[in-house]
Amino acid sequence: MPSLDWIGKASILNHHNEIPYRLVECNEVVGDLNAGNLIVKGDNLHALKALLPYYKGKVKLIYIDPPYNTGNEGWVYNDAVNSPEIKEWLGRAVGQEAEDLCRHDKWLNMIYPRLKLLKEFLSEDGSIWISIDDNEVHHLRTLMDEIFGVKRFIACNVWQKRYSRENREAIGDVHEYIVVYAMNPTLFKQKRNRIPFDEKQAKVYKNLNNDPKGRWRGIPMTAQAGHATAEQFYEIISPAGKVFRPSEGRCWSLSKATYEKFLSEGKIYFGKDGKSQPNVIRYLSEVQGVVPWTWWPHEEVGHTDEASKELLSIFAGTSGFNTTPKPTRLIRRILQIASNPGDIIMDSFAGSGTTAHAILAQNNEDNGQRKFVLVEMEDYARDITAERVKRVMQGYGSTLGIGGGFRYCELGESIKDENGALNPEVSAEVLAKHLFFSEYGVPLETKPTLPYIGSFNESGLYLFFDTFERKKLAKLLKDSNESRIVYAASCTIDPQKLKDAGITFRQLPFEIKDR
Ligand SMILES: C[S@@+](CC[C@H](N)C(=O)[O-])C[C@H]1O[C@@H](n2cnc3c(N)ncnc32)[C@H](O)[C@@H]1O
Structure with a gap:
C-alpha cells in the first residue's frame, strides 16, 4: 500500500506513547453534575492521553474540525518532540507556503499522534468524522489509511459551505469535506441511521x-x-x-x-x-428517512454564514471567536447518522463548542441523553466554548435553555514527576483508576474500595500505599483465590511465597506502567 512520508515522521510515530499521563482536574460544574459531560481546557495531545483511562473503547462518535492549514490560521506547532528538525520549528506560527516550506510536514506531525490516540477511544461500532478542505484532504486520507486502514474508509462527504459564488479564485471554492472512517464498516452499515425527512x-x-x-x-x-x-x-x-x-x-x-x-x-x-x-x-x-449520501447541500445542513450568525446570536453580537464555526445543523446531521441516545461523543478541536450545542439540540429532540467530551486548548475554552454550552443549557436572549450540565476541567500535573516520583496531588481513586487502566488496558467501571481496585480476566488488582506484608497477604488469600497484582510502596514477603500465592508485586511508583 502506498504510504506518505514527511519530515519528522520517524520521530513522531511513537510520540503518543511518550506523552505522560496527566491529571484532569474538574473543579467547576455548570448545571446537572450527573449529566456526564466534560469540557477540558488543554492541548488535546495531553488531554486525550489523560482521558484515555476513562474513555478508551467507549466513544461511539468522534467529530473533529482541526486547523485546515490554510496558511492564514496562525496555528503553532508546539509538541515537545525530541528531534532536531522538529525542535527547530517549535513555537513558530505555521505560515504561508512561501514563508514556511515545512508547513505540511508540521501539520502532519501535529495530526498524526492525535489521530493515533483518537482511534483508541472508539468503540467497536464507532466512527470518526473529520472536517477538512483541499489544503490537507489528500494528506489526511493517506494518513487515515495508514492509521485506521484502507478498509475502514466509509466516505468523503462534500459539504456545500457557501450559498453564493466566490469570485476571488479562478474557480470558486464552495465546499469542504467530512472524511469518515469506521472501526467496523460492516457493523457501521448495519447500525447507521437514515436521515430523517425534512x-x-x-x-x-x-x-x-x-x-x-x-x-x-x-x-x-x-x-x-x-x-x-x-x-x-x-x-x-x-x-x-x-x-x-x-x-x-x-x-x-x-x-x-x-x-x-x-x-x-x-x-x-x-x-x-x-x-x-x-x-x-x-x-x-x-418511513425511516433516506439513506445518507456524500452530497451535503447547504439547504439541508447549513452554511458558514448561518454558523457565524448562530454564534453571534448566542453572544449578543460579539463572540470573540475568530475562526469560522460549523453550523449546528451540520453536526446534527452527523449525530443523526452515527449516534444514538446514550452514546458518548468526542470533539478534541472544540472551538466555539458547536458539537456540544448540536448534541444538546439533538437530545432535546429525541430525548437522547447523548454525552459529550470536548477539548479546546485556547484561553477561550472557558469564555467561548464553555460559555456557549452554558447559554444553550440555561437560555440566552429570548431563547429558552434546554437544560443539562457539564464539568469544566483543566489539565493538571503528570501522575509521576520527571524523577519518577508519585505526584502528591494524585488522589488514591485517580491512581487506582490509572493503575487499572495501565494493567489491563480498559477503563475501571466501578468505584474502587481500596485496597481492592477491581478485577479483569480473573486477575484482581490491589493498592497499598505502605508496605505489603504478611498480615495483608493473609487477608488477601482469605478473600478470594484469583491471581492478583499488588501495588505497594515496598514488600517484605519472600518472592517465592508470593509466586506460590499467585501474586505479582509491583513497587510504587517505579513500576507503574505507562501504557
Ligand atoms: C477550526 S476550529 C474548530 C471550530 C469548531 N468546529 C466550531 O464549530 O466552533 C479548531 C479549533 O481547534 C483548536 N485547537 C487547535 N489545536 C489544538 C490542540 N492541539 N488541542 C486542542 N485544541 C486545539 C483551535 O484552538 C480551534 O479552536
Missing part, C-alpha cells in the same frame, strides 16, 4: 382522506413482471366496482394474500371516488 422531502406525504394515522402517500401497486410469481396476477375490484388487472408485462407488487391483508387494514387507496388504480398507503410515520 419538510421538503415530506411534502409528498399528504392526508387526503383525514386518515387518523396521519400523513401518507400512495405507492402504485404494479411492478415489472420479470421475476413475478403466479400469486402476483389476480383481479382487483375497486369499491366503486371497477375491475383492475396488471397491464401487459406488469404484475401486482403484492401477492394476493398480502393485498387482502392490506385491504382489510385500510392500507389500499382507490382514489376519492373509489374508481382509481389501487395504491399502497405508506404512512410518513412508518
Whole structure:
C-alpha cells in the first residue's frame, strides 16, 4: 500500500506513547453534575492521553474540525518532540507556503499522534468524522489509511459551505469535506441511521382522506413482471366496482394474500371516488428517512454564514471567536447518522463548542441523553466554548435553555514527576483508576474500595500505599483465590511465597506502567 512520508515522521510515530499521563482536574460544574459531560481546557495531545483511562473503547462518535492549514490560521506547532528538525520549528506560527516550506510536514506531525490516540477511544461500532478542505484532504486520507486502514474508509462527504459564488479564485471554492472512517464498516452499515425527512422531502406525504394515522402517500401497486410469481396476477375490484388487472408485462407488487391483508387494514387507496388504480398507503410515520449520501447541500445542513450568525446570536453580537464555526445543523446531521441516545461523543478541536450545542439540540429532540467530551486548548475554552454550552443549557436572549450540565476541567500535573516520583496531588481513586487502566488496558467501571481496585480476566488488582506484608497477604488469600497484582510502596514477603500465592508485586511508583 502506498504510504506518505514527511519530515519528522520517524520521530513522531511513537510520540503518543511518550506523552505522560496527566491529571484532569474538574473543579467547576455548570448545571446537572450527573449529566456526564466534560469540557477540558488543554492541548488535546495531553488531554486525550489523560482521558484515555476513562474513555478508551467507549466513544461511539468522534467529530473533529482541526486547523485546515490554510496558511492564514496562525496555528503553532508546539509538541515537545525530541528531534532536531522538529525542535527547530517549535513555537513558530505555521505560515504561508512561501514563508514556511515545512508547513505540511508540521501539520502532519501535529495530526498524526492525535489521530493515533483518537482511534483508541472508539468503540467497536464507532466512527470518526473529520472536517477538512483541499489544503490537507489528500494528506489526511493517506494518513487515515495508514492509521485506521484502507478498509475502514466509509466516505468523503462534500459539504456545500457557501450559498453564493466566490469570485476571488479562478474557480470558486464552495465546499469542504467530512472524511469518515469506521472501526467496523460492516457493523457501521448495519447500525447507521437514515436521515430523517425534512419538510421538503415530506411534502409528498399528504392526508387526503383525514386518515387518523396521519400523513401518507400512495405507492402504485404494479411492478415489472420479470421475476413475478403466479400469486402476483389476480383481479382487483375497486369499491366503486371497477375491475383492475396488471397491464401487459406488469404484475401486482403484492401477492394476493398480502393485498387482502392490506385491504382489510385500510392500507389500499382507490382514489376519492373509489374508481382509481389501487395504491399502497405508506404512512410518513412508518418511513425511516433516506439513506445518507456524500452530497451535503447547504439547504439541508447549513452554511458558514448561518454558523457565524448562530454564534453571534448566542453572544449578543460579539463572540470573540475568530475562526469560522460549523453550523449546528451540520453536526446534527452527523449525530443523526452515527449516534444514538446514550452514546458518548468526542470533539478534541472544540472551538466555539458547536458539537456540544448540536448534541444538546439533538437530545432535546429525541430525548437522547447523548454525552459529550470536548477539548479546546485556547484561553477561550472557558469564555467561548464553555460559555456557549452554558447559554444553550440555561437560555440566552429570548431563547429558552434546554437544560443539562457539564464539568469544566483543566489539565493538571503528570501522575509521576520527571524523577519518577508519585505526584502528591494524585488522589488514591485517580491512581487506582490509572493503575487499572495501565494493567489491563480498559477503563475501571466501578468505584474502587481500596485496597481492592477491581478485577479483569480473573486477575484482581490491589493498592497499598505502605508496605505489603504478611498480615495483608493473609487477608488477601482469605478473600478470594484469583491471581492478583499488588501495588505497594515496598514488600517484605519472600518472592517465592508470593509466586506460590499467585501474586505479582509491583513497587510504587517505579513500576507503574505507562501504557
Ligand atoms: C477550526 S476550529 C474548530 C471550530 C469548531 N468546529 C466550531 O464549530 O466552533 C479548531 C479549533 O481547534 C483548536 N485547537 C487547535 N489545536 C489544538 C490542540 N492541539 N488541542 C486542542 N485544541 C486545539 C483551535 O484552538 C480551534 O479552536
